[in-house]
Amino acid sequence: MAKVKCQNGCQQFFHETTDQFDPEATPHGGMFSLMEPFRSNGWNSFPEHVGVVGSALECPDCGAPYADSSNRVKLDGDHVPTSAPPPTAADVIPDIIAHVLALSAEGKKPGEIGAVVGLSHKKVGALIKKHGQG
Ligand SMILES: [Zn+2]
Secondary structure (H helix, E strand, C coil), X not given: CCXXXXXXXXXXXXXXXXXXXXXXXXXXXXXXXXXXXXXXXXXXXXXXXXXXXXXXXXXXXXXXXXXXXXXXXXXXXXCCCCCCCCCCHHHHHHHHHHHHHHHHHCCCCHHHHHHHHCCXXXXXXXXXXXXXXX
């Protein structure tokens, strides 16, 4: 069973899929089951049977339809990016320093290094002074 995300509204999870759920089929009420503790708390939700389709399948909290414009619902875990997130500035800066020092160790001048890493020769010089050894 997978949780159904309120993709058009509050982005929360109130229903999970049932055995009837088929991602290739038109979603209907029988494919979804109101989760606990909402069910026990008496939340008012759409009837969980095959006759309930389209915009009737709506979030019991905010009322947004679960299905998107192509009549697909979004499940928890759908489209999770598998690649690493883009590096933040904090990740990049040590890389630049390491790059600068490596080029410096090869005997490159600050102006040449700056052209490679995208810094002014003054900044390159300052980095080498601050982080370099010797
Ligand atoms: Zn919602």
